Amino acid sequence: MTRQEVNELLSPILVELQEKKKEKGLTFEKIAEAIDRSELYTAAIFYGQAKPEEKDLEALSSVLNIPKDKLVAELGPSFFPLRGGLSSSPPTDPTLYRLHEAMTVYSMPIKEIINEKFGDGIMSAIDFRGAVERVEDPAGARVKITFDGKFLPFRRW
Structure with a gap:
């Protein structure tokens, strides 16, 4: 896009x-x-x-x-975000595509590790913080992306 x-x-x-x-x-x-x-x-x-x-x-x-x-x-007060929808799936932009690829490849392992460490639940994208950092490395600059979301256990009823 x-x-x-x-x-x-x-x-x-x-x-x-x-x-x-x-x-x-x-x-x-x-x-x-x-x-x-x-x-x-x-x-x-x-x-x-x-x-x-x-x-x-x-x-x-x-x-x-x-x-x-x-x-x-x-x-202002009457504006509410319409989140998502700014990219096709899979995206065609190389950066967006590689992010999509990384999540496609690593999302199940990340989910399993979250479940092992926290139990049955999810990481919130609502109670969330994120960051993008440049990390210098002798082999070339690296991109460090942090997703920091509150753990929300699934409720039993």
């Missing part, structure tokens, strides 16, 4: 967030610092995958020079 195709799936305000980010030469890390959120959560806001609070919109307004009233009207 091309950037243009992704932009066609995003609402105009989300496209504007992306454009202002690029125009100002900002990274998600810098924006996250300015709005006091994690880098991954901040990026999720820009793709309509997370619901910003009013304080986030106020900070984004300041950082990106977008009127706060406009952000509140589009992303």
